[in-house]
Amino acid sequence: TQLLEQSPQFLSIQEGENLTVYCNSSSVFSSLQWYRQEPGEGPVLLVTVVTGGEVKKLKRLTFQFGDARKDSSLHITAAQPGDTGLYLCAGRTDSNYQLIWGAGTKLIIKP
């Protein structure tokens, strides 16, 4: 069974602080994606990483794919209340069309 373990499940911090969300698996993924989901809406793609060791930046968000392509992290610098939401990681393996999802990290940024 392929699993993606995401941590922490819940994070509440003050505006301006930094944070990191982790996504770990024993499986190797051909690509790993990060999504953000608002209540009552579908997930919105933030980034896709496909190469081991790859780092991508999206404004204050930095995404990293592990060298072995089994794990990934999302780092937010100087968090803002607008960053509040559910962050989900999802991976694809070469033999699968489906996305394997983490359970999500509920992030609350307090003003």
Add this chain to the structure above:
Amino acid sequence: DAGVTQSPTHLIKTRGQQVTLRCSPKSGHDTVSWYQQALGQGPQFIFQYYEEEERQRGNFPDRFSGHQFPNYSSELNVNALLLGDSALYLCASSSRFSGNYGYTFGSGTRLTVV
């Protein structure tokens, strides 16, 4: 450019009934995947349709079935509804050229079974 459109947005059904959910993919996309998301959890893969065929299926019973039409739109049918089928049902579209790079999701259909 319209994204993925799902209908209806909300639905309340009684146990034992049948339901059909609909999805129109993003323009230029030819592949449709369906996911079930229970409250507080990540989405679970139901199945994926490409070229009007079910290409892959997740661990869901045969009560869940689907269809893809020549215009790439898709339907998800659930028979003999159970209370546990209550969830947000998400449709995601992608292109056969870019499926590895991300999916576009609709806003989902919130199904409540009473």
